[in-house]
Amino acid sequence: MSAKDAKYGFGRLIDIARFGPVTVEKHGRPVVVVLAVEEYERLCAGADELPKETKQA
Template identity: 70%
Template sequence: MKNFSARDAKNQFGLLIDTARVDPVVIEKHGRPVVVVCSVEEFDRLRRIASKHSDPTKKGSE
């Protein structure tokens, strides 16, 4: 996972998007991680997993 400072994320937004499409990117502010940017596909995958864990009636695995 790659890290960007908040300043670099702002100044290199296109690169941030391209990078996050391949692998999630941690955005740091004052040296501390504050958010993660990921692709829509990765976000959807994580939501499906979370949904299965929160609803015991759903079965199956990723």
């Protein structure tokens, strides 16, 4: 989804993100991913289970 579409169709973006991650692009390049809070919490919980040296970037 383009950033412009995300801006002017924010409600639609939210509806789509409830079913799966949505990549938002600016000038044709991906810049952010919008996802449901349940998926975010699942990812955060999984990150807590990783060994300390794996989490460092």
